[in-house]
Amino acid sequence: MWCRQARGSVPRRLAAGGGRALAGPSQGAVSGELLRHLEHLALVDFRDREGVERLRGAIRFADRLREVNTDGVEPMDSVLEDRCLYLREDDVTEGNCTKELLNNAREKVEEYFVAPPGILCCPECDLQLVSHNSLFSVR
Amino acid sequence: MLRASLRQVSAALKEGQVTPTELCQRCLSLIKSTKLLNAYITVAEETALKQAEESEKRYRRGQPLGILDGIPIAVKDNFNTAGIETTCASNMLKGYIPPYNATVVQKLQDQGAVLLGKTNLDEFAMGSGSTDGVFGPVRNPWSYSRQYKEKSVPKSDSEREEFKWVITGGSSGGSAAAVSSFTCFAALGSDTGGSTRNPAAHCGVVGLKPTYGLISRHGLIPLVNSMDVPGILTRCVDDAAVVLGSLAGHDPKDSTTIQDVFQPFELPSLPDVSKLCIGIPKEYNAPGLSSEILSVWSKAADLFKNAGAKVIEVSLPHTRYSIVCYHVLCTAEVASNMARFDGLEYGHRSDVNKSTESMYAATRREGFNDVVRGRILSGNYFLLKQNYENYFVKAQKVRRLIANDFVKVFGSGVDILLTPTTLKDAVPYMEFIKEDNRTRSTQDDILTQAANMAGLPAINVPTALSERGLPVGLQFIGRSFQEKQLLTVAKWFEKQVKFPMIQLEEVKGA
Numbered sequence: 142m143w144c145r146q147a148r149g150s151v152p153r154r155l156a157a158g159g160g161r162a163l164a165g166p167s168q169g170a171v172s173g174e175l176l177r178h179l180e181h182l183a184l185v186d187f188r189d190r191e192g193v194e195r196l197r198g199a200i201r202f203a204d205r206l207r208e209v210n211t212d213g214v215e216p217m218d219s220v221l222e223d224r225c226l227y228l229r230e231d232d233v234t235e236g237n238c239t240k241e242l243l244n245n246a247r248e249k250v251e252e253y254f255v256a257p258p259g260i261l262c263c264p265e266c267d268l269q270l271v272s273h274n275s276l277f278s279v280r
Numbered sequence: 281m282l283r284a285s286l287r288q289v290s291a292a293l294k295e296g297q298v299t300p301t302e303l304c305q306r307c308l309s310l311i312k313s314t315k316l317l318n319a320y321i322t323v324a325e326e327t328a329l330k331q332a333e334e335s336e337k338r339y340r341r342g343q344p345l346g347i348l349d350g351i352p353i354a355v356k357d358n359f360n361t362a363g364i365e366t367t368c369a370s371n372m373l374k375g376y377i378p379p380y381n382a383t384v385v386q387k388l389q390d391q392g393a394v395l396l397g398k399t400n401l402d403e404f405a406m407g408s409g410s411t412d413g414v415f416g417p418v419r420n421p422w423s424y425s426r427q428y429k430e431k432s433v434p435k436s437d438s439e440r441e442e443f444k445w446v447i448t449g450g451s452s453g454g455s456a457a458a459v460s461s462f463t464c465f466a467a468l469g470s471d472t473g474g475s476t477r478n479p480a481a482h483c484g485v486v487g488l489k490p491t492y493g494l495i496s497r498h499g500l501i502p503l504v505n506s507m508d509v510p511g512i513l514t515r516c517v518d519d520a521a522v523v524l525g526s527l528a529g530h531d532p533k534d535s536t537t538i539q540d541v542f543q544p545f546e547l548p549s550l551p552d553v554s555k556l557c558i559g560i561p562k563e564y565n566a567p568g569l570s571s572e573i574l575s576v577w578s579k580a581a582d583l584f585k586n587a588g589a590k591v592i593e594v595s596l597p598h599t600r601y602s603i604v605c606y607h608v609l610c611t612a613e614v615a616s617n618m619a620r621f622d623g624l625e626y627g628h629r630s631d632v633n634k635s636t637e638s639m640y641a642a643t644r645r646e647g648f649n650d651v652v653r654g655r656i657l658s659g660n661y662f663l664l665k666q667n668y669e670n671y672f673v674k675a676q677k678v679r680r681l682i683a684n685d686f687v688k689v690f691g692s693g694v695d696i697l698l699t700p701t702t703l704k705d706a707v708p709y710m711e712f713i714k715e716d717n718r719t720r721s722t723q724d725d726i727l728t729q730a731a732n733m734a735g736l737p738a739i740n741v742p743t744a745l746s747e748r749g750l751p752v753g754l755q756f757i758g759r760s761f762q763e764k765q766l767l768t769v770a771k772w773f774e775k776q777v778k779f780p781m782i783q784l785e786e787v788k789g790a
Contacts, residue, residue, distance in 0.1 A: 151581055152560065152561075152562030152565045153565065178664075179664075182660050182664075183657055183660045184637065184641045184644055185641070185644050185645065185648065185653045186641065188650075192650070192653070192657070195654045195658075195718070196658055198718070199607070199611070199654070199661070202604060202607055203607060203675075205601070206608065206674050206675060207674075208601075209598070209674075209678050211678060211681065214677040215680060216677050216680065217676050217683060218506065218676065219506050220493070220734060221492070221493050221536060224538060226536060229535075242379065242625070244379065245379075245626035246626060247623070247629040256624055256636045257632075257633045257635055
């Protein structure tokens with residue numbers, strides 16, 4: 142094989158440092174209230190302890206960013222920030238595909254997507270949110 | 281014939297040595313006999329044969345559409361394909377039939393390519409093993425190669441055969457396995473943190489990540505909008521250049537594609553690297569890098585030196601933060617991108633009907649696996665008002681520092697960077713699953729992620745076999761939109777190392 146002998150053309154291994162976040166409280170202890178808030182925002186639940194531990198691990202990992210000095214550095218949204226991106230004319234060029242769009246929906250009525258009634262389940266509120274069947278139409 | 285390169289088989293089609301339908305049938309039959317690899321989620325047999333027949337008519341008339349006419353290809357299952365189920369290997373999209381083609385799929389079809397099927401991946405392209413999809417893991421074809429079997433410890437227990445198969449890497453593992461096992465001549469993958477280059481390295485194929493903004497993402501179900509790119513997997517660098525030529529260019533449907541006119545190119549048959557400056561970033565000698573790969577990397581640097589190129593050590597000081605930065609930005613963008621899956625307009629819908637919100641929540645609980653749900657929750661955490669500055673914006677600032685590292689290095693006269701692609705060769709599946717998805721991704725993406733952060737083009741070139749008889753690849757990173765230079769260097773290197781062809785034996789279980 143062509144690569145039998147190495148000759149040290151590549152750098153020596155650097156120390157495996159940089160694993161500790163700076164001292165100080167982590168941004169946001171993960172309280173029960175916060176968990177409920179996140180579940181509500183994401184509409185996804187943690188399901189069990191493992192999920193919560195995973196979040197804690199993710200936060201600990203992300204805290205390593207604090208080691209980096211970013212004074213005077215602008216946030217970068219996109220690698221194409223120096224370019225003018227294409228914006229098309231505000232003209233209708235396609236559409237009229239109601240049938241295709243409705244094809245993939247499970248519940249529909251005529252040209253409407255159908256959602257269950259009401260938006261919020263709010264048992265703690267005095268105000269009862271009552272609404273009719275919510276219909277979302279397709280243009 | 282199936283072992284030929286894309287260009288070779290295209291020439292054979294043109295000369296009538298083989299017909300498109302024959303070729304298509306052979307590929308379909310090979311897909312069946314290698315079913316155990318689980319590389320394909322959907323095999324579009326009927327439509328493929330129809331496309332092959334159309335191609336045959338064109339060849340008979342002497343009017344092929346181009347070099348890709350009649351060539352069997354595969355597409356990762358997170359690209360929308362009209363009329364063909366697109367699942368992203370998730371319960372959320374099982375049964376979803378898109379009403380349109382992704383631009384890249386359309387372009388391939390317009391050139392006459394024959395779409396054999398949709399390949400397997402990690403669910404929603406989140407992962408580095410192609411093991412976390414609902415259709416099961418993808419097996420690396422090299423698990424069934426003579427080269428790997430010869431190096432394996434002889435087993436007394438026949439059951440151990442099952443335990444020893446190795447992963448493809450991910451998340452475009454199905455595409456890499458499909459190309460590696462000769463069932464197609466090119467495949468599309470996607471690359472957000474290394475998802476095309478990582479499996480390319482483990483499966484011994486060429487994996488190209490183009491510059492962000494070169495190829496349209498319209499129809500690619502998004503993971504991280506600011507980093508995703510369609511990836512190209514082929515068996516040789518020339519083939520990658522051909523596919524790139526047919527896909528690159530501005531797309532009015534994707535405003536993040538640049539408007540510069542793209543000139544398809546052919547690579548020189550005798551590339552010359554003597555006038556180049558190759559940079560070796562010292563931070564890429566990362567903890568966990570196997571001594572084998574280190575030695576392969578070193579020898580590669582020597583090859584360039586002996587050819588007259590200037591080879592220097594460079595520094596990309598923020599490399600080790602790239603993975604942390606990615607973790608924050610990725611989960612944040614994922615949290616946003618996954619919000620569209622609520623069961624109302626497409627995809628899975630739960631039977632829970634108490635209220636809109638509870639239906640959404642149940643749908644998402646049923647449709648997403650733990651990995652996806654975990655990332656959505658983490659992402660939402662980082663995007664909370666009280667955390668936004670300290671996590672999301674901070675990560676964006678670190679992103680600029682990472683991108684600037686590359687700008688400095690390329691600005692100092694370096695043309696191409698040479699680095700390893702993975703820390704070691706492919707591990708057995710049973711070992712891989714001992715760690716969770718995030719830990720694995722953190723470990724495996726470390727060498728590939730920074731190129732996505734900076735939007736730069738990068739390519740994996742299969743380089744040598746490890747002591748276990750498995751492929752090891754090296755990565756070249758180039759300047760923005762300088763794919764021609766990048767591929768020229770890659771082609772030169774490919775010719776030097778003469779990576780062995782896989783000696784694929786029968787793919788069967790114990």
